[in-house]
Amino acid sequence: MTDFECTPQVALDFMNREHRKAFDDANALKRLLDKALALKLDSALKSETKSPEPEALGEFETEEEAKTSQSDSTKIELLMQTLLLDTVTHFKLEEQCMEQYEFPAREAHSQEHRLVLQWMDREHSLWSRDCNIETINHLSIYAADRFPKWLLNHIVTMDTVMASYIHRHGGTSF
Ligand SMILES: [Fe+2]
Numbered sequence: 001m002t003d004f005e006c007t008p009q010v011a012l013d014f015m016n017r018e019h020r021k022a023f024d025d026a027n028a029l030k031r032l033l034d035k036a037l038a039l040k041l042d043s044a045l046k047s048e049t050k051s052p053e054p055e056a057l058g059e060f061e062t063e064e065e066a067k068t069s070q071s072d073s074t075k076i077e078l079l080m081q082t083l084l085l086d087t088v089t090h091f092k093l094e095e096q097c098m099e100q101y102e103f104p105a106r107e108a109h110s111q112e113h114r115l116v117l118q119w120m121d122r123e124h125s126l127w128s129r130d131c132n133i134e135t136i137n138h139l140s141i142y143a144a145d146r147f148p149k150w151l152l153n154h155i156v157t158m159d160t161v162m163a164s165y166i167h168r169h170g171g172t173s174f
């Protein structure tokens, strides 16, 4: 699993703190999506192999599952909003730093941020409470693999160079 523990630190503390939270949130999102996926698969299996059990018991099980699923759906929705909004805020802070210290490659770095936000927005908009199995699986791969891999690659390339430049030019108070 790609997480903060296997990621080299950059020269500015606020960036390390926020990168750690992004990895943690993506991992938490992956766990919730996997739970939602397991529930969907289970319920698909049950509806395929429905036995003539007393109706009341069958309904009770479904209600319980529906409650769990609804509460997890809300958590997934909130976590996706948090991950996206925190990323927006994080990028803004990095961009302010780059402007303030006139980091030479700031335009390319900011352009990468813009593209990633568009991609994240597209991915997050796939989520809805009645997602099918393929969509939940797709989002689980995004949270477990695609997003953390992008983040790691961005940290060890653009963020490392930018943080080191700003640190060398006196930006130690961030
Ligand atoms: Fe960053």
Ligand SMILES: [Fe+2]
Residues within 6 Å of the ligand: 091, 094, 109, 113, 154, 158, 159
């Ligand atoms: Fe960045």
